[in-house]
Amino acid sequence: MLLKVQSQDIAQAFSDYRQAVADEALAKTQLERAKILLDKGAIAQKDEEVAEDADTKARITVETATEHLKVLGADPDHPSSVVEIHAPVSGVITDQQVTASAGVKTLDNSPNLFTNLGSVESVDRVRRIRK
Numbered sequence: 001m002l003l004k005v006q007s008q009d010i011a012q013a014f015s016d017y018r019q020a021v022a023d024e025a026l027a028k029t030q031l032e033r034a035k036i037l038l039d040k041g042a043i044a045q046k047d048e049e050v051a052e053d054a055d056t057k058a059r060i061t062v063e064t065a066t067e068h069l070k071v072l073g074a075d076p077d078h079p080s081s082v083v084e085i086h087a088p089v090s091g092v093i094t095d096q097q098v099t100a101s102a103g104v105k106t107l108d109n110s111p112n113l114f115t116n117l118g119s120v121e122s123v124d125r126v127r128r129i130r131k
Helices: 008-039 045-071 120-130
Strands: 003-006 082-085 092-095 116-118
Touching: 008 045
Parallel strands: none
Antiparallel strands: 003 082, 092 116
């Protein structure tokens, strides 16, 4: 792992996901209650259909929230707004433009936010050339 980043987008996506799951549970309970009441003649068919529609929409909202988390690279089963960034190759950090817990800016005139990663082979080649 190269670094960890706190993502506000993932935090919001987890909040939306948890709310969607709670809404789905409520809609399911209301649908079950509406079916019982319909069987006993206590409500009209249209009221049961409204509860069924709400349940369907709640399930779709959960599916959408789950897909949004996956698009952001998060796992719905492990809620965390921290994203781990892994280096594409193994090596040694040779230059770092940020410090621990530092805030960073993007899309402006800030310094390069990337970390330079040199592989052991490239460092050895530089060392041999200098000798």
